[in-house]
Amino acid sequence: MSTDLTPGPPLVVVVARLRSVPDELADPRLSLPALVADTADRLAPAADPWSEPAPNWQPPSDEVGAQAVAIGCWLVLDPPVTTCLRGSSDPVGRLHAGLAELVTLTADSPPAHWIGADPEREEEAVRALCRGLGVLFDGESEATAADRWAAVSTAARRQALRDAARAEELAQQLAAKAAAEAAARAAYV
Amino acid sequence: MRGRPRLRPGEATDALRERFAEAWPQALALWGPALRLHDPDLHPAGRGEPTLAWFSLGDASVSVDLAEVSRLGLDDLAVPILAHEIGHHVLAPATRTDNALVLARVRAGLGDRPRHGAMVANLWCDTLVNDRLRRRHELPMEQVYLRSAAAGGRRPTPPWWWLWMRTFELLWALPTATLTGGDPAPFDGRHGPPIDDSTRRRLEADAWLLSRHTRAFATDPVGGAAGFAAVLRPWLPEQAIGGHGPACGGDTDDVGGEPLGGLAGDPRLGAPVVPPALDPRVNPEAGRGLAADDEPPAETPLPGPSGQGYGPAELAGLYAALGSTRDAAVDYYRAQARRHQVPFPVQPAQRHTEPELTGWDGWNVGDPLTDLDWQHTVLRSPVVVPGVTTLRRLDEPAPTPPGRDRPVDLDLYVDCSGSMPNPRTTASPATIAAAVLALSALRVGGQVQVTVWSGPGQVARTAGFVRDEDEVLTALVTHFGGGTSFPLPLLAADHPPGRAERTSRRVHICCLSDSGVESMFGVGQRDSDSGVAHAALESAGGGGSLILVVPAVWASHVQDYCGNYVVYPVPELTDVVPFARAFAARTWGVGVTRSAKESR
Numbered sequence: 188m189s190t191d192l193t194p195g196p197p198l199v200v201v202v203a204r205l206r207s208v209p210d211e212l213a214d215p216r217l218s219l220p221a222l223v224a225d226t227a228d229r230l231a232p233a234a235d236p237w238s239e240p241a242p243n244w245q246p247p248s249d250e251v252g253a254q255a256v257a258i259g260c261w262l263v264l265d266p267p268v269t270t271c272l273r274g275s276s277d278p279v280g281r282l283h284a285g286l287a288e289l290v291t292l293t294a295d296s297p298p299a300h301w302i303g304a305d306p307e308r309e310e311e312a313v314r315a316l317c318r319g320l321g322v323l324f325d326g327e328s329e330a331t332a333a334d335r336w337a338a339v340s341t342a343a344r345r346q347a348l349r350d351a352a353r354a355e356e357l358a359q360q361l362a363a364k365a366a367a368e369a370a371a372r373a374a375y376v
Numbered sequence: 377m378r379g380r381p382r383l384r385p386g387e388a389t390d391a392l393r394e395r396f397a398e399a400w401p402q403a404l405a406l407w408g409p410a411l412r413l414h415d416p417d418l419h420p421a422g423r424g425e426p427t428l429a430w431f432s433l434g435d436a437s438v439s440v441d442l443a444e445v446s447r448l449g450l451d452d453l454a455v456p457i458l459a460h461e462i463g464h465h466v467l468a469p470a471t472r473t474d475n476a477l478v479l480a481r482v483r484a485g486l487g488d489r490p491r492h493g494a495m496v497a498n499l500w501c502d503t504l505v506n507d508r509l510r511r512r513h514e515l516p517m518e519q520v521y522l523r524s525a526a527a528g529g530r531r532p533t534p535p536w537w538w539l540w541m542r543t544f545e546l547l548w549a550l551p552t553a554t555l556t557g558g559d560p561a562p563f564d565g566r567h568g569p570p571i572d573d574s575t576r577r578r579l580e581a582d583a584w585l586l587s588r589h590t591r592a593f594a595t596d597p598v599g600g601a602a603g604f605a606a607v608l609r610p611w612l613p614e615q616a617i618g619g620h621g622p623a624c625g626g627d628t629d630d631v632g633g634e635p636l637g638g639l640a641g642d643p644r645l646g647a648p649v650v651p652p653a654l655d656p657r658v659n660p661e662a663g664r665g666l667a668a669d670d671e672p673p674a675e676t677p678l679p680g681p682s683g684q685g686y687g688p689a690e691l692a693g694l695y696a697a698l699g700s701t702r703d704a705a706v707d708y709y710r711a712q713a714r715r716h717q718v719p720f721p722v723q724p725a726q727r728h729t730e731p732e733l734t735g736w737d738g739w740n741v742g743d744p745l746t747d748l749d750w751q752h753t754v755l756r757s758p759v760v761v762p763g764v765t766t767l768r769r770l771d772e773p774a775p776t777p778p779g780r781d782r783p784v785d786l787d788l789y790v791d792c793s794g795s796m797p798n799p800r801t802t803a804s805p806a807t808i809a810a811a812v813l814a815l816s817a818l819r820v821g822g823q824v825q826v827t828v829w830s831g832p833g834q835v836a837r838t839a840g841f842v843r844d845e846d847e848v849l850t851a852l853v854t855h856f857g858g859g860t861s862f863p864l865p866l867l868a869a870d871h872p873p874g875r876a877e878r879t880s881r882r883v884h885i886c887c888l889s890d891s892g893v894e895s896m897f898g899v900g901q902r903d904s905d906s907g908v909a910h911a912a913l914e915s916a917g918g919g920g921s922l923i924l925v926v927p928a929v930w931a932s933h934v935q936d937y938c939g940n941y942v943v944y945p946v947p948e949l950t951d952v953v954p955f956a957r958a959f960a961a962r963t964w965g966v967g968v969t970r971s972a973k974e975s976r
Contacts, residue, residue, distance in 0.1 A: 295660065307591065310549075334552050338545075338584075341660060347581035348661040351653040359654075 192329060193275040195322035196267035201313045204265045205258070206303055212257040213299075219246040219256055223286070226260040229269055230278035247290050255293040259286040259316055271322060285319030292342070311339040389420045392442050392451055399454035406459045406513050407466045416458060418442055428520075429457055431464045433472045438462060448527045456515045463505030468597035469497075476639050477598045480686075480694045485605030485649050492612050493605075493697055499540055500604045503590050504597055510548050518548060521555055532561030535571065535579060535611040542583035547590060582607050585659060589652040602649040603658070639694075640704070641711030646686035687803040688853075705800045705853040706846060712803075713811035717819060718959055731771035739766040783822035784882045784918040785841055786813060787870060789896075790852060791889035793830040793860040796925065799853045805946045806925045807852060809955050810888045813921075814848050817884075826851035827866060831859030835866065860892035864905040867896075871912035882918035887941075890925040897937055910939050921959065 195201075211217070223246070247253055262268060263282060272278045292315045301308035314336050317324065323332055337343055396418055404411050417439040428448065429440045438461040445451055469475035475497075482497040483490040509515040521541065533541070538560035545555050560571050560579060571579070586607055593600025639645070652658040692704035739748050740763045747768040757765040788810055792798075799807040814824045823841035826848050834856040838847050871883065887896055898906030913920045920941040924931055931945035946955050 305591075307588070331551055335549055338549070338552075344581065344584055345661060347577055348584070348653070348659050351578075351581050351585065352659055352662045355651045355653040359651075 191276055192321050192323045193271050195271045195317065195320075195324055196265075197325040198310065198313065198327075200267055201262060201265070201317065201324075202306075202309050204262055204268075205309055205313055208258055208261055208298075208302060212261060213254060215250075217253075217257060219253055222257060222260050223282070226263050227279045227282055229264060230272050230282060251293055251297045252290045254298055255289045256286050258298055258312075259289045262313070262316055263320070268320075268322065272320065275321065281320045284321075285316045288315040288319035291315075295341075307339055308341075311341060314339060389442055389446075392446060393418050393420070395451065396440060396442070396445075396454045396458065399458055403455050403458035403462055406455075406509065406515075407462050411462070411466065413438065413462065413465065416440055416461070428524075429461050431461045433465070433469070433475055436465055438465075449523045450520060453516070453519055453523075456509065456517055456520060459509050459513075459515060460502075460505055460517070460520075463508060464501060467508060467595070468501035468504040470597070473639060473642075474598055476694065476698055477642060477644055478601045479697060480639075480645050481598060481601035481647075481649075482605040483694065483697065485602035486609050486612075487606075489609055489612055489614065490693065490697070496605050496608055496612075497601065499608070500601050501597060503540070503543065503586075503604070504594060504600075506544065507547050507590055507594065518544060518550060518555060525555075525557065533557060534613075535560045535575075536608055539579055539583050539586065539608065539611055542579070543586040543590065546583055546587040579611070582611070585652040588658045589655075592655070592657045598644055602647075603652045603655060606649055606651045607653075638711075640691055640707040641714065645691075687801075688799065689801045692800070703846075703850060703853075706849040708803075709799065709807055709811040709853060710815070710845070710849055712808045713815045716808070716812045717816045718812060733769055734772050735770045736767045737770050738763070739768040743768060782881065783817065783820040784884050785822050786817040786824045787841075787883050787885045787916065788814060788824060788826045788852075789862070789867070789885070789887040789889075790826060790828045790854075791830070791860065791862075791887070791892050792828045792855045792857065793892055794857045795860065795890055795892060796855075798855045798857065800855060804925075805951060806888050806890075806923055809923050809944070809946050810852055810886070811849060812955075813886055813959070814852065815845065818843060818845055818848065824848050825870070827863065828852070828854040828856070829861070829863050830856035832861045834858045835863050837866075860889075860895050861900060862887075862889075862892075862896040862909075864896070864898075864901055864908040867912045868905070868908045871915040873911065873915055875915045883916040884918035885913055885916050885920040885941075886923065887921070888923045891930065893922055893924055893934060893938075896922075909941070913940055923955070 247256060259282075263272070263285070272281060275281065289312060292312055296308070298312070301312075303309075314332075318332075318336065323329065327335070341348075396416065400416055404413065413436055417437060419439060419441050421441075421443050426444060427441060428444045428450070429438070431438050438458065440457060440461070445453075445457065450457060464470075469478045478501065479493055479497045482500065483493040486492055486496060506517045510517045521544070533556060538556050541555035541557075544550070545552060559576065586604065589600060589603055589607070593603070654662045656662045688705045688708040691708050695702055695704045736749065736752055739753070749767050749769045752769075753760060753765060753767045756767060760766065790807075790810060796806070797804045814826065817824050823843055825838055825841045827835060827837040828851055829835045836851065836854050836856075838844075838851050842848065867885075871885070887893060889896070895901060896909050898909075909920075922934060922938060922941050922943045924934065924943060924945050925947065926934075926945050927947055928945045931943045935943045944955050944959065945951075
């Protein structure tokens with residue numbers, strides 16, 4: 188998360204924007220480098236519009252990652268977000284960091300599975316992007332944002348949930364084994 | 377209702393009553409414009425227990441303890457409190473049947489701690505209702521818990537309460553410790569070792585699971601009840617506990633009556649419990665499989681997740697928890713039998729029709745004198761000349777009117793000696809099979825006599841052949857658990873020679889037993905009684921069946937000496953359906969049962 192936090196729009200505004208992602212963003216003919224460059228240009232208009240944008244940015248090779256990048260650009264291009272980033276330091280670097288967070292988040296779960304269906308996942312995606320962008324939602328302190336991120340972040344809980352699933356499976360298997368042994372003992376009484 | 381001034385403690389109750397009465401239509405409207413409930417019962421002094429509000433599914437009422445409202449400082453939360461109680465009528469549990477099902481599923485999820493069932497079921501329904509109101513209508517549900525905690529003073533928070541409050545914090549995006557107030561207390565709330573970091577992390581993970589679980593089952597209280605209880609179970613103390621925060625209760629005085637009658641057959645009762653940690657809808661890490669070093673030593677093949685069925689003992693436990701006085705065993709076997717009912721044989725009724733006059737003909741000397749119709753002979757001529765003036769009637773049988781077939785009655789003998797499973801504690805396949813026969817007979821209008829028998833003198837029976845389903849099933853689940861001595865004198869008395877011809881009713885004799893069936897054919901009996909079973913079968917005229925809890929090999933041995941009785945071995949519960957079909961096919965040539973057709 189960027190240490191230089193910029194006040195941004197309320198969370199609900201960005202989540203609403205997420206729910207209105209146009210279908211055109213899923214078009215495989217969409218040029219991601221061009222989209223990212225256009226987005227960066229909105230944040231920090233280049234002196235030379237024909238110069239190579241974002242030289243250190245590499246588009247993801249998989250389809251889900253590409254969708255995540257397109258969605259991230261769609262969110263950043265929302266005027267309330269664009270406006271708050273324009274006055275910040277290194278807006279293009281923040282854009283790349285935010286897109287990287289979103290790509291990581293969606294690696295296990297394609298956006299099409301949860302946009303419009305899972306509010307928690309939507310909040311997690313929006314928070315992940317804004318953590319990378321260094322944007323603080325309106326009405327939230329840094330501590331509140333961190334607390335809420337800990338509450339919705341699947342990644343932050345992955346190990347705990349994996350442990351819970353493993354413990355539950357072990358408990359069930361041990362219980363079944365104990366029941367089978369008890370039944371065997373009863374059969375020989 | 378936010379922004380309304382709060383009443384000072386001791387302020388006139390009338391003002392509080394008026395405030396709640398005003399809020400009622402608004403609270404109703406939150407659950408839909410068409411919802412109608414009669415006005416809430418606003419009790420100025422409550423009902424003598426610390427319950428903030430409660431609902432009754434029997435008369436669809438909502439009650440509020442205004443004194444408790446005032447004591448907890450909730451006087452400006454009329455809409456949240458009333459809407460919450462209405463939610464129990466609309467969302468969870470909504471109906472008396474679902475109320476019972478939620479409790480049953482919670483008890484399944486609690487495993488070895490079913491004593492907490494009622495409280496956990498209430499917590500689960502509260503969770504769904506609160507989350508709906510907070511999420512959809514932004515009602516300040518958290519204020520009820522915050523204010524109550526403040527009014528009650530800071531008390532140690534037991535882990536289960538901490539977990540529930542933390543779940544709300546996650547569901548409603550509240551900052552950490554808003555409702556939990558800090559770390560949980562040791563397990564019993566006061567004593568024991570403090571909660572360490574590892575336990576705290578487990579609690580946090582469980583709260584997250586519960587928050588996901590709540591959303592996944594937001595509209596399915598019955599479906600999510602077991603999972604909710606399974607997460608809560610390890611955090612509950614072994615002994616019974618009271619409430620911790622503001623209490624909202626359901627009225628359990630009205631759970632008796634017919635709605636529970638259909639409960640026993642609900643397939644959700646015996647569904648396996650899927651812990652949220654293993655439910656992919658809740659835990660995205662579920663189903664990833666155990667690591668190789670996690671595998672427990674498996675010397676024998678391990679069965680899958682809980683496949684335990686829901687038996688009469690479990691149903692009895694549920695009824696007790698619900699405060700119902702219904703006979704769980706009767707309901708259980710009725711539900712099981714209804715799934716497999718067979719069309720019972722019917723006996724074509726004898727057609728008795730009056731002869732119909734079609735005309736007269738001459739009566740001649742030599743014709744039977746009884747054929748002479750004196751009345752018409754004299755009317756024709758007062759002077760009677762045999763063979764000249766005499767007349768006889770010409771009668772023909774009338775066309776046969778549609779008649780009703782008479783069903784065969786069932787005489788059922790149930791072995792309840794010590795070698796037979798007690799049908800009240802164990803799901804007995806033999807009892808299910810017998811119930812299938814009995815209910816099938818009753819369904820088509822037959823009469824059933826049930827005789828349960830064990831050792832000498834251990835006999836109980838219905839009051840003869842009856843048509844009362846409850847009486848039949850109650851007799852069927854009777855258990856003596858003594859010796860084995862078939863009551864041959866009763867069988868002989870019920871089926872004396874020639875009975876079927878005299879009464880024109882046929883009876884099917886059925887004996888439900890195990891290896892003790894040999895006493896029906898004279899083993900251990902007086903020598904003079906050895907042929908009673910065979911004679912009774914002939915007299916009854918409706919055939920005989922022996923339903924035996926024995927291996928198939930043993931059954932063939934019985935068939936050698938039981939004459940015309942048909943032997944049906946039923947060693948496992950899964951054999952009941954094949955039994956029912958075989959019964960219909962072998963005895964009356966019915967290949968597929970009507971109930972089976974209807975169930976498709």
